[in-house]
Amino acid sequence: MEKYVFYVKGEATKVFASSTLSKEDIQKLKQDGFKKYPLTFEAESKQEAIDKLNENTRDNMDSLGGFTATIVFISIFSVIVFALIYLFN
Numbered sequence: 001m002e003k004y005v006f007y008v009k010g011e012a013t014k015v016f017a018s019s020t021l022s023k024e025d026i027q028k029l030k031q032d033g034f035k036k037y038p039l040t041f042e043a044e045s046k047q048e049a050i051d052k053l054n055e056n057t058r059d060n061m062d063s064l065g066g067f068t069a070t071i072v073f074i075s076i077f078s079v080i081v082f083a084l085i086y087l088f089n
Helices: 023-031 046-087
Strands: 002-009 012-017 041-043
Touching: 002 046, 012 046, 041 046
Parallel strands: none
Antiparallel strands: 002 012, 002 041
């Protein structure tokens, strides 16, 4: 299995096997405005690494969606409780 790294610039993403990148390649990517994505993935192929990144991103978005829904519920509930306290006091 090979470790794959991702370099991101806006919506552009480049995927490389970490063993194929030289210091000059990394420097050129940085000069072009690319930043290294903080996670690396072990995979059999470049496509499998991309699939793992997409799965990780989906999992993070699902978690964030659940967190946001919880915060919205708590906020609405708090407003209702404060409104009831104000009305009946």
